[in-house]
Amino acid sequence: xxxxxxALIANPTAGKGRAAEVLPEVQHRLRAGGLEPTxxxxxxxxxxxxxxxxxxxxxxxxLAVLGGDGMMHLAVNACARARAVTGRAxxxxxxxxxxxxxxxxxxxxxxDDAFAATDTVVADRRRLIDLARVGESAxxxxxxxxxxxxxxxxxxxxxxxxxxxxxxxxxxRYPLAVLVELARFTPLHYRLTVDGTPRELDAxxxxxxxxxxxxxxxxxxxxxxxxxxxxxxxxxxxxxxxTLLRLLPKTYDGxxxxxxxxxxxxxxxxxxxxxxxxxxxxxxxxGDPPLLVTSVPRAVEVLVPS
Ligand SMILES: Nc1ncnc2c1ncn2[C@@H]1O[C@H](COP(=O)(O)OP(=O)(O)OP(=O)(O)O)[C@@H](O)[C@H]1O
Numbered sequence: 001x002x003x004x005x006x007a008l009i010a011n012p013t014a015g016k017g018r019a020a021e022v023l024p025e026v027q028h029r030l031r032a033g034g035l036e037p038t039x040x041x042x043x044x045x046x047x048x049x050x051x052x053x054x055x056x057x058x059x060x061x062x063l064a065v066l067g068g069d070g071m072m073h074l075a076v077n078a079c080a081r082a083r084a085v086t087g088r089a090x091x092x093x094x095x096x097x098x099x100x101x102x103x104x105x106x107x108x109x110x111x112d113d114a115f116a117a118t119d120t121v122v123a124d125r126r127r128l129i130d131l132a133r134v135g136e137s138a139x140x141x142x143x144x145x146x147x148x149x150x151x152x153x154x155x156x157x158x159x160x161x162x163x164x165x166x167x168x169x170x171x172x173r174y175p176l177a178v179l180v181e182l183a184r185f186t187p188l189h190y191r192l193t194v195d196g197t198p199r200e201l202d203a204x205x206x207x208x209x210x211x212x213x214x215x216x217x218x219x220x221x222x223x224x225x226x227x228x229x230x231x232x233x234x235x236x237x238x239x240x241x242x243t244l245l246r247l248l249p250k251t252y253d254g255x256x257x258x259x260x261x262x263x264x265x266x267x268x269x270x271x272x273x274x275x276x277x278x279x280x281x282x283x284x285x286x287g288d289p290p291l292l293v294t295s296v297p298r299a300v301e302v303l304v305p306s
Pocket of ligand 1: 015099100
């Protein structure tokens with residue numbers, strides 16, 4: 001295990017500067033664990049995407065990413081594409097330091113502990129996980145890969161609002177956006193195709209999950225398992241604003257699923273279309289519906305805690 005080469009790509013601005021604070025100790029732990037990290041620091045979105053793309057096609061054995069879910073999304077996409085095209089990509093080390101950290105949460109890591117995650121990189125326990133591929137095209141280049149949840153309804157509208165809010169910048173952004181969005185929201189008309197079977201319905205949201213959480217700990221697909229080759233779909237059927245407001249705190253521990261308005265099932269492929277839907281995945285805008293979401297088993301290799 002000693003001497004493994006690690007490309008460490010850090011977004012120092014992640015988590016309002018938290019990543020920059022923890023970076024020296026992260027490097028120290030990697031070296032103390034016998035690894036040889038080569039640090040590259042991103043300077044902006046395009047630069048981050050370029051660094052991650054190059055690292056995904058490079059020689060490093062491990063690509064360690066220090067940042068938030070935005071950085072993880074870019075890293076996962078770079079590695080999934082490299083793996084799909086060349087059959088090889090570095091194993092991904094996920095070191096959370098953002099505001100959401102939902103991919104780490106969904107893989108059973110402590111989303112607030114960058115040092116424990118660094119120790120996980122050193123321990124080198126590898127696992128191939130599924131990803132949700134989003135796109136009508138099955139070619140690796142024509143798709144976006146999502147590691148957490150694909151959102152299109154109330155959740156996506158709240159995500160759009162959160163991204164547009166000038167304040168606050170931290171983890172309170174999503175709950176605040178949810179409350180603002182709730183005031184104007186009415187159910188949306190969905191046209192779904194679930195494993196080939198069409199279905200029309202009105203709903204507050206249809207969340208298609210590869211892992212459990214989005215929005216900084218909202219466990220909308222609480223039983224999602226990134227190694228089962230399936231998508232976990234959660235539908236919240238039309239309810240009053242008051243009922244939705246009451247359910248919201250229960251989304252953080254997943255206990256909302258017992259409510260009558262909640263329907264859940266698993267599927268390999270879900271086509272999501274409808275009126276006034278927005279497409280979000282891993283908290284990022286991924287294009288307008290229709291969204292063809294397919295579970296792709298063993299799409300990327302990650303380092304996970306024991
Ligand atoms: N040096 C930088 N300055 C500004 N933006 C950057 C920089 N490096 C990367 N980025 C961009 O910032 C986006 C968000 O960063 P990141 O996900 O790391 O942290 P966050 O926004 O604090 O956390 P979260 O995504 O969990 O809310 C990334 O998707 C990336 O495109």
